[in-house]
Amino acid sequence: MSAVPNPQTIALTGGAGMMATLLRPYLADAGHTVRLLDLAEAAHPRPTESVHVGSVADPEFMTSALEGAAAVIHLGGLHREKTWAELVATNITGTQVTLEAARVNGVGRVLLASSTHAVGFHPTEAAAQDSVLIPRPDTYYGVSKAAVEALGSLYADKYGMKVVSARIGTGGDRPANVRTLGSWLSPADSYRLVEATLSDVGAPGHHVVWAVSANTRGWASLEAGRRIGFEPVDDAEAFAYGVDTTARDEWAELLGGAWASDSHRVGVDNYPHLAVK
Numbered sequence: 599m600s601a602v603p604n605p606q607t608i609a610l611t612g613g614a615g616m617m618a619t620l621l622r623p624y625l626a627d628a629g630h631t632v633r634l635l636d637l638a639e640a641a642h643p644r645p646t647e648s649v650h651v652g653s654v655a656d657p658e659f660m661t662s663a664l665e666g667a668a669a670v671i672h673l674g675g676l677h678r679e680k681t682w683a684e685l686v687a688t689n690i691t692g693t694q695v696t697l698e699a700a701r702v703n704g705v706g707r708v709l710l711a712s713s714t715h716a717v718g719f720h721p722t723e724a725a726a727q728d729s730v731l732i733p734r735p736d737t738y739y740g741v742s743k744a745a746v747e748a749l750g751s752l753y754a755d756k757y758g759m760k761v762v763s764a765r766i767g768t769g770g771d772r773p774a775n776v777r778t779l780g781s782w783l784s785p786a787d788s789y790r791l792v793e794a795t796l797s798d799v800g801a802p803g804h805h806v807v808w809a810v811s812a813n814t815r816g817w818a819s820l821e822a823g824r825r826i827g828f829e830p831v832d833d834a835e836a837f838a839y840g841v842d843t844t845a846r847d848e849w850a851e852l853l854g855g856a857w858a859s860d861s862h863r864v865g866v867d868n869y870p871h872l873a874v875k
């Protein structure tokens with residue numbers, strides 16, 4: 599990826615997390631200066647990166663960390679179902695604090711990590727329409743992401759910021775199964791979304807976009823993203839050789855997949871074997 603003409607200072611919350619770790623090389627190659635904000639210490643900072651340990655829900659920490667930044671990429675938070683109290687404290691309050699810190703510091707570009715699970719009870723085929731789906735969450739986590747989007751809308755309208763709420767399909771370095779052949783967002787395309795957020799196209803305003811790659815098996819309309827200049831180019835199909843494509847996705851009919859099923863419980867961690875984040 600070639601360097602952009604206008605390197606910026608970018609605050610990256612969740613800077614120690616999976617998606618941020620995959621995004622960092624692209625930001626560095628483009629010449630951006632990046633602040634890695636997280637409860638955990640981000641590993642192996644480059645000369646253009648600085649590490650800031652603290653919570654996105656801490657106003658003092660966030661106000662200081664965003665000083666002089668041009669943009670915030672807000673990936674920090676809980677990425678799966680938890681208790682209501684945990685999701686409110688981290689995902690909802692953490693986003694309000696992040697947006698407020700951006701406002702106070704005059705940071706005019708914000709990318710918020712929303713999720714398919716904000717609209718998980720919609721039929722998958724509904725995502726092909728060009729208009730933005732109203733929230734139809736499949737979990738408290740999905741509710742927290744709908745609230746993230748609502749906060750982004752408020753801050754864009756009230757304070758003239760450009761806020762992009764990205765309904766991320768599935769991050770990762772490659773698709774892992776037949777479902778993610780349709781929902782994958784490649785690291786390079788996540789970077790393209792950052793650049794679209796940084797641009798003046800659609801500023802000011804709030805934009806809810808599908809954050810997925812140009813997947814052959816994709817189900818999402820890319821139109822809302824195109825309106826802010828986000829044009830994904832990668833295709834999960836390039837990795838189909840590593841996926842059991844004969845497997846049936848039994849939850850394919852709903853956007854939230856298994857998270858919309860009865861067996862995926864609300865208010866509890868359905869994947870307790872995963873690392874506590």
Ligand SMILES: NC(=O)c1ccc[n+]([C@@H]2O[C@H](COP(=O)([O-])OP(=O)(O)OC[C@H]3O[C@@H](n4cnc5c(N)ncnc54)[C@H](O)[C@@H]3O)[C@@H](O)[C@H]2O)c1
Nearest residue numbers: 612614615616617636637653654674675677711766768769
């Ligand atoms: N990975 C996906 O497929 C996917 C899909 C849709 C949406 N998202 C969203 O994208 C974002 C990044 O996802 P990820 O997969 O990289 O998750 P991740 O869990 O790997 O990264 C999230 C990071 O946020 C940090 N964090 C948690 N609470 C924090 C707090 N209070 N203050 C500061 N940092 C905190 C964690 O330490 C972690 O490093 C999340 O908001 C997630 O909900 C991810």
